Amino acid sequence: SSRLTPELSLDGPASPLFAGLDEDPAPKENVTVTVRFRPLSPREIRQGEEVAWYADGDTVVRSEQNPSVAYAYDRVFAPTTTTRQVYDVAAQHVVSGAMEGVNGTIFAYGVTSSGKTHTMHGDQRSPGIIPLAVKDAFSIIQETPNREFLLRVSYLEIYNEVVNDLLNPAGQNLRIREDPQGTFVEGIKEEVVLSPAHALSLIAAGEEHRHVGSTNFNLLSSRSHTIFTLTVESSPCGESNEGEAVTFSQLNLIDLAGSESSRAETTGVRRKEGSYINKSLLTLGTVISKLTDGKATHIPFRDSKLTRLLQSSLSGQGRVSLICTVTPASSNSEETHNTLKFAHRAKRIEVQASQNKIIDEKSLIKKYQNEIRRLKEELEQLKMGIITGTPVKDAGEDNIILWKQKLEDGNVKLQSRLEQEEEAKAALLARIQRLTKLILVSTKATQTSRFSPHPGPRRRHSFGEEELAYLPYKRRDIVLDNESNELLSPVEGLGMTLEDSKEEKKNRKGILNWFKLRKREGGASILTSSEGDKSSLTKSTAPSTPIGESVNFPSEPRISNSLVGESASVDLFSIGHGEFATDSLHGEETPLASRKTIDHVDLLREQLKILSGEVALHTSVLKRLTEEAGRSPNNEKIQMEMKKVNDEIKGKKHQIASLERQIPHSISNNQGMADKLELTPSYAELLEQLNEKSFDLEVKAADNRVIQDQLNEKTTECMELQEEVAHLKEQLYQTLQAKDSLSNSIMMQKNAGINHETDNHADQELSVPREVPGETSPKEPQSVEIDELKQKVCELIEVKAQLETRNQKLLEESTYAKGLASAAGVELKALSEEVTKLMNQNEKLASELASVRSPTPRRANSGLRGTRRDSISRRHEPAPRRDNNAGYEREKALEAVLMEKEQKEAELQRRIEESKQKEAFLESELANMWVLVAKLKKSQGHDLEDFDTKYIGS
Numbered sequence: 001s002s003r004l005t006p007e008l009s010l011d012g013p014a015s016p017l018f019a020g021l022d023e024d025p026a027p028k029e030n031v032t033v034t035v036r037f038r039p040l041s042p043r044e045i046r047q048g049e050e051v052a053w054y055a056d057g058d059t060v061v062r063s064e065q066n067p068s069v070a071y072a073y074d075r076v077f078a079p080t081t082t083t084r085q086v087y088d089v090a091a092q093h094v095v096s097g098a099m100e101g102v103n104g105t106i107f108a109y110g111v112t113s114s115g116k117t118h119t120m121h122g123d124q125r126s127p128g129i130i131p132l133a134v135k136d137a138f139s140i141i142q143e144t145p146n147r148e149f150l151l152r153v154s155y156l157e158i159y160n161e162v163v164n165d166l167l168n169p170a171g172q173n174l175r176i177r178e179d180p181q182g183t184f185v186e187g188i189k190e191e192v193v194l195s196p197a198h199a200l201s202l203i204a205a206g207e208e209h210r211h212v213g214s215t216n217f218n219l220l221s222s223r224s225h226t227i228f229t230l231t232v233e234s235s236p237c238g239e240s241n242e243g244e245a246v247t248f249s250q251l252n253l254i255d256l257a258g259s260e261s262s263r264a265e266t267t268g269v270r271r272k273e274g275s276y277i278n279k280s281l282l283t284l285g286t287v288i289s290k291l292t293d294g295k296a297t298h299i300p301f302r303d304s305k306l307t308r309l310l311q312s313s314l315s316g317q318g319r320v321s322l323i324c325t326v327t328p329a330s331s332n333s334e335e336t337h338n339t340l341k342f343a344h345r346a347k348r349i350e351v352q353a354s355q356n357k358i359i360d361e362k363s364l365i366k367k368y369q370n371e372i373r374r375l376k377e378e379l380e381q382l383k384m385g386i387i388t389g390t391p392v393k394d395a396g397e398d399n400i401i402l403w404k405q406k407l408e409d410g411n412v413k414l415q416s417r418l419e420q421e422e423e424a425k426a427a428l429l430a431r432i433q434r435l436t437k438l439i440l441v442s443t444k445a446t447q448t449s450r451f452s453p454h455p456g457p458r459r460r461h462s463f464g465e466e467e468l469a470y471l472p473y474k475r476r477d478i479v480l481d482n483e484s485n486e487l488l489s490p491v492e493g494l495g496m497t498l499e500d501s502k503e504e505k506k507n508r509k510g511i512l513n514w515f516k517l518r519k520r521e522g523g524a525s526i527l528t529s530s531e532g533d534k535s536s537l538t539k540s541t542a543p544s545t546p547i548g549e550s551v552n553f554p555s556e557p558r559i560s561n562s563l564v565g566e567s568a569s570v571d572l573f574s575i576g577h578g579e580f581a582t583d584s585l586h587g588e589e590t591p592l593a594s595r596k597t598i599d600h601v602d603l604l605r606e607q608l609k610i611l612s613g614e615v616a617l618h619t620s621v622l623k624r625l626t627e628e629a630g631r632s633p634n635n636e637k638i639q640m641e642m643k644k645v646n647d648e649i650k651g652k653k654h655q656i657a658s659l660e661r662q663i664p665h666s667i668s669n670n671q672g673m674a675d676k677l678e679l680t681p682s683y684a685e686l687l688e689q690l691n692e693k694s695f696d697l698e699v700k701a702a703d704n705r706v707i708q709d710q711l712n713e714k715t716t717e718c719m720e721l722q723e724e725v726a727h728l729k730e731q732l733y734q735t736l737q738a739k740d741s742l743s744n745s746i747m748m749q750k751n752a753g754i755n756h757e758t759d760n761h762a763d764q765e766l767s768v769p770r771e772v773p774g775e776t777s778p779k780e781p782q783s784v785e786i787d788e789l790k791q792k793v794c795e796l797i798e799v800k801a802q803l804e805t806r807n808q809k810l811l812e813e814s815t816y817a818k819g820l821a822s823a824a825g826v827e828l829k830a831l832s833e834e835v836t837k838l839m840n841q842n843e844k845l846a847s848e849l850a851s852v853r854s855p856t857p858r859r860a861n862s863g864l865r866g867t868r869r870d871s872i873s874r875r876h877e878p879a880p881r882r883d884n885n886a887g888y889e890r891e892k893a894l895e896a897v898l899m900e901k902e903q904k905e906a907e908l909q910r911r912i913e914e915s916k917q918k919e920a921f922l923e924s925e926l927a928n929m930w931v932l933v934a935k936l937k938k939s940q941g942h943d944l945e946d947f948d949t950k951y952i953g954s
């Protein structure tokens with residue numbers, strides 16, 4: 001499928017993107033071919049089907065009827081084998097190869113209803129190869145601490161020989177292109193993924209668009225081939241990796257549509273689909289036999305879209321694993337035999353597992369790394385600029401007026417410069433965070449690498465609830481005849497899932513917690529991919545642009561708010577807490593928590609300095625004004641200015657005082673926080689999650705804003721269209737009137753018997769203007785009028801066609817906008833549920849906190865709020881015993897944090913409410929728009945229909 005972003009592939013031959021294959025070419029290996037039997041279905045058993053083929057040991061499939069007919073493969077899986085076992089043998093090595101830069105392709109092949117989709121996608125009880133591979137890829141990143149990764153996905157289907165983008169409904173009928181590196185799909189959308197749940201959610205969304213339909217054999221049969229591609233870029237960690245090669249690879253996970261025998265389907269669409277499916281699978285078979293023939297000169301890759309896209313994999317670049325799914329049923333014996341022969345041929349294809357390397361600096365991961373580095377430098381410079389400030393030059397004592405003027409100007413300039421710099425700094429920080437989040441790194445501190453020659457055993461990660469939610473509950477529940485779908489084998493994975501579920505609940509980290517804080521040398525730590533950065537990605541409008549990082553990422557306002565002004569500095573502090581808490585949880589060697597606090601305190605001090613400078617400037621201005629006021633005491637303007645400056649000085653002083661209070665408070669709060677973390681580490685997790693949720697909410701709100709803008713645009717377009725329609729109506733009306741008057745005059749002429757010819761053919765005159773030699777008036781002007789009318793009719797027809805096209809476009813865009821709005825709605829709902837959950841947890845933690853305190857009879861009987869009130873009132877009592885002081889202080893700090901969190905919760909709730917309102921507003925807007933469009937269509941339709949019947953028809 002798609003290989004590279006255009007910006008990467010544009011480079012051309014002068015700067016080759018790939019260093020190519022390794023200098024030491026990897027030894028040749030064969031395609032891994034496995035066969036998976038599915039159990040007999042209850043229907044097959046009811047119909048008295050017998051077993052025609054069976055697994056004879058681990059590697060042989062044998063015919064029941066004729067035991068001398070047998071085929072050997074790398075592995076044969078009996079009906080009771082679980083998909084996880086299949087994954088371990090048939091897919092794991094391909095996935096781990098892809099993470100190391102070796103291309104990989106895994107595909108399921110078999111007749112309809114043999115279990116391809118069950119194997120590739122699976123369901124919640126038995127996740128398929130695709131979810132397992134995605135999960136494994138992220139586990140590998142987690143266990144490769146010395147490398148940074150960038151993962152992108154694309155998802156397409158080939159339906160009736162047309163390539164459609166499943167991640168972008170607008171991406172239909174895409175073209176397959178070729179370049180020196182192979183074939184790729186032009187304009188396909190790629191999304192950078194940040195967690196398994198994120199990737200699975202994209203697959204689930206893509207599946208919604210896939211073509212499925214019921215056949216005689218499968219109620220939900222796949223009617224298209226799908227290719228899910230995971231593109232992996234990785235480079236060594238750290239900032240000293242400039243010039244080092246980046247490994248690049250693609251993992252293609254393919255669920256083919258099933259080949260069908262002629263008895264499978266009889267009518268219309270299904271038959272057409274079936275013939276396309278069979279043709280492409282036949283081409284696949286031919287390609288494979290020619291590839292293994294040895295003598296073949298021409299391989300017909302171009303005969304089908306499927307083989308064109310698989311060309312580079314099948315011609316040996318990277319690992320290939322073919323999983324052939326078969327049913328043992330005797331009624332399918334012949335088809336099974338064909339599948340087995342196909343698998344046997346494929347076994348002979350040779351491939352080479354060489355590592356791809358990109359030497360070009362323009363690999364996407366490199367591009368991000370360089371940009372992060374550059375932004376950090378800019379930020380450093382900006383910070384220094386803010387601290388240094390702009391010195392105001394002494395203009396000399398003899399020119400005091402000029403000096404004063406300059407001072408005033410300098411003051412204004414300084415202020416606006418400071419504001420600008422603060423804004424720029426916030427924007428830079430946000431951008432660094434945004435870019436850093438896209439690059440995935442392990443949270444492990446250990447330096448063992450999977451890229452080392454002998455990687456240790458890997459821990460198997462089980463699916464969390466949020467990840468399972470993106471898999472179908474039970475795929476294809478209904479089989480024909482309404483029979484139960486339970487096949488005669490233990491339900492795969494069920495036991496395991498039940499067993500695991502308790503463990504999963506305990507360990508559950510959720511979508512957002514796959515990657516925690518990331519440390520970077522020589523700079524402030526930056527949050528990595530702990531947040532599902534969906535908004536920025538799905539906003540990407542241009543196909544093949546993997547990130548929409550420039551679009552709608554609302555972190556700037558949040559950070560800039562936090563940097564401007566006194567009240568907002570509380571916000572800044574709360575952000576600091578979130579990050580601080582998260583980092584502390586991981587207990588890494590660098591004391592990130594204290595560094596965060598130092599950063600924060602530094603910032604407060606910087607603000608203090610700025611404010612002091614401003615106060616000094618204002619004071620000098622005030623002094624000058626006082627002198628002037630002394631000279632002209634009745635000048636009201638000066639008095640007012642003095643008052644204004646005075647107020648400003650007071651305001652600034654007030655801010656300074658509050659900042660001075662905040663600095664020690666921040667330090668002690670930090671201490672309190674650290675103590676609290678010792679007691680309740682999960683509390684920090686909660687804070688972090690709250691932080692993440694609020695961030696998500698902001699993203700959603702930004703999304704809503706975009707949708708709202710789109711809606712407004714559409715509404716304006718609708719209004720314009722309406723105006724145009726009204727205008728057209730007017731024109732039509734005029735034309736009709738002209739025509740009526742023309743008919744009248746003709747009739748009058750007829751009656752007067754002026755022209756006998758006209759008498760007989762008056763009607764024809766209307767539509768066919770004729771020239772009568774020697775005859776001039778009064779017929780000439782009439783025919784001119786008729787000509788004009790005809791001209792108008794033509795023009796109107798053209799306008800009608802244009803309007804119809806525009807209307808169609810408008811309808812498509814509205815559908816898309818509606819989709820976006822409903823997606824935002826679903827997300828919001830999920831978020832509000834999360835927040836409710838968090839609040840419950842919070843309540844629980846608060847009561848735990850209460851129990852941690854040394855119990856007094858009074859506290860033991862009161863609830864959380866009672867406890868807080870008690871402790872607040874205690875603050876006004878005389879100080880308790882000296883040895884209780886430390887505990888008391890600590891309690892105070894904890895309470896402050898608790899209160900702060902409650903405020904944050906309330907704030908979150910408020911934001912959810914706001915978002916909900918916005919959503920409701922959007923929905924009503926959308927509904928209005930639909931009504932408008934419908935009305936428009938209706939009125940336009942009526943008018944034009946009338947028009948057609950009346951004039952064009954006649």
Ligand SMILES: Nc1ncnc2c1ncn2[C@@H]1O[C@H](COP(=O)(O)OP(=O)(O)OP(=O)(O)O)[C@@H](O)[C@H]1O
Nearest residue numbers: 038112113114115116117118218221222257258476
């Ligand atoms: N190994 C298996 N164990 C249990 N059930 C299975 C297995 N393989 C397939 N099934 C069940 O058999 C039915 C058909 O499987 P599936 O839809 O995966 O077939 P398919 O080959 O993808 O069909 P199509 O080509 O028509 O899409 C489903 O109900 C599925 O749950």
